[in-house]
Amino acid sequence: MTLSNLGTAYGTAKSGMGIASMAVTRPDLAFKAILPIIMAGILSIYGLILAVLICQNVKLDVTSHSVFFLQINAGLVCGLSNAIAGYAIGIVGEAGTKCYAINEKTFVGFLLILIFAEVLGLYGLIAGIIMSISS
Numbered sequence: 001m002t003l004s005n006l007g008t009a010y011g012t013a014k015s016g017m018g019i020a021s022m023a024v025t026r027p028d029l030a031f032k033a034i035l036p037i038i039m040a041g042i043l044s045i046y047g048l049i050l051a052v053l054i055c056q057n058v059k060l061d062v063t064s065h066s067v068f069f070l071q072i073n074a075g076l077v078c079g080l081s082n083a084i085a086g087y088a089i090g091i092v093g094e095a096g097t098k099c100y101a102i103n104e105k106t107f108v109g110f111l112l113i114l115i116f117a118e119v120l121g122l123y124g125l126i127a128g129i130i131m132s133i134s135s
Helices: 003-023 032-056 064-100 104-133
Strands: none
Touching: 003 032, 003 064, 032 064, 032 104, 064 104
16 A cells, blocks of 8 residues: 555645646646646555455464465556556656646647556556455
């Protein structure tokens, strides 16, 4: 969950810098450009979902270490993929909002790139769920 929050924080901060610089010249577009911050916030929710699922599967059986390693790896897979997705959202969010301020027709392309960056975190969540359920 910590790595997911790290990705969210980076994506929010980097996208926020782009929105702040864009809002100086084009304040009318600032509300539409807040989309990367919302998408970065979803990454924390992915980490929270997996953390709850893993906590429900915790058993105090010390005879087998395989369950422990599967749960740790599930958390790492989800957290690292969300951290990388947050990094991608931050980079795209900052550059995309600046381009959007220059030319409003770039919004659809900007949105598609953000969706593809967000899907990286979703894939990590799905892989983590599969690993935690198989334990």
